[in-house]
Amino acid sequence: MPAISFQSVSKTYSTARGPFQALDGVRFDIEDGEFFGLLGPNGAGKTTLISILAGLSRATAGRIEVHGHDVQAHAAQARRQLGVVPQELVFDPFFNVREALRFQSGYFGVRHNDDWIDELLASLGLSDKANSNMRQLSGGMKRRVLVAQALVHKPPVIVLDEPTAGVDVELRQTLWQFIAKLNRQGHTVLLTTHYLEEAEALCGRIAMLKQGRVVALDRTSDLLRAASSNVLRFKLDAELPPVLARQARITGRIVQFPANDALEIERYLAAVREAGLHAEDVEIRKADLEDVFLDVMGQDTPAAGVTP
Secondary structure (H helix, E strand, O other): OOOEEEEEEEEEEEEOOEEEEEEEEEEEEEOOOOEEEEEOOOOOOHHHHHHHHOOOOOOOEEEEEEOOEEOOOOHHHHHHOEEEEOOOOOOOOOOEHHHHHHHHHHHOOOOOOHHHHHHHHHHOOOHHHOOOEHHHOOHHHHHHHHHHHHHOOOOOEEEEEOOOOOOOHHHHHHHHHHHHHHHHOOOEEEEEOOOHHHHHHHOOEEEEEEOOEEEEEEEHHHHHHOOOOEEEEEEOOOOOOHHHHOOOEEEOOEEEEEEOOHHHHHHHHHHHHHOOOOOEEEEEEOOOHHHHHHHHHOOOOOOOOOOO
């Protein structure tokens, strides 16, 4: 039985301009114990899908099951299986950190779990903030508390919706060490993130959403293997001619071209020289998940690996 099963999930909203379809027949399973990534640009439908999974919204069509429990028909049973870390910093200003965790435990009928709460506090770097009021915490510390709240009832399925958005490097490292440990212990993890290097490092399998549809679904290693074999990367102090710029990925001074062989690499470099430009810090690297993501998002048809 899958940990999570998305079964032809669709969601349509009524707007002033008419119906808007946020999700269109999303269908895939996440197996028990997987570390699974859900990627897509803003507006692709990721948060809508997570909201339906968490019971905060209802699907227009289709269904979602968590360990066999329908999230609508058996909401309480499904919710007990889930620990959801939302994007938004939502907190109760009247409690300190330990009280907030005890209060969250009560929602699930869990009592006398101070040892687990202490472990969560230590693992997330919150031990010295246990008696601090939530209002006194920085944004990063509040994010850590949200993670602790999601895990306080020891859910078998952990859902992380942009958990490291806007937080410091220390929290990212602390969080991923702890979540990876829980995953090794058998917890299923579903992650949405815009930090593609995190998804590449952590996720064994990935689905990509575009305009509410799954456009790629495969093992991370297979997605990378199917990508262009190499990427030409260098720095420029001037703009590329438009004909070259359309083929490149440009971030500030850094220019990157997909390149399958030495001839293609030399062709790009020759074109740069002919334009009167000087490439600095030239290097060749393997394609990464960001290259795959941009390639998939630029396609008009579903990528390989998508089940019919």
